[in-house]
Amino acid sequence: MWKLGICPSMLKDADALDAASQERRSAVDRRVKEYNAVLEDVCRRDRLCRYDGGSVHGYAFTDELLSHWDWFHPNRKGQQELADLAYRRITAEGPAGR
DSSP states (O other), X not given: OGGGOSSHHHHTTTTOOSHHHHHHHHHHHHXXXXXXXXXXXHHHXXXXXXXXXXXXXXXXXXXXXXXXXXXXXXXHHHHHHHHHHHHHHHHSSSGGGX
């Protein structure tokens, strides 16, 4: 499965704990945080914009929420958890939902 090249920035050499692998994963995390910072900034200026406050990115998955195909992507239940979380955050009243 790993040889299919799916999400190589995170899944390449999935068991590797060397510095280069850790840095590659950290770079992905930093990029997502950068994207979220842009979303937060845009939503701060546009009253119709909605942002989840980074809650989806920070969600801690359990084994029961991960695909047994790659143990990285959310399965159906995991997708539902993310959708519910995002919906609650973006429809909440006040700044937390913006």
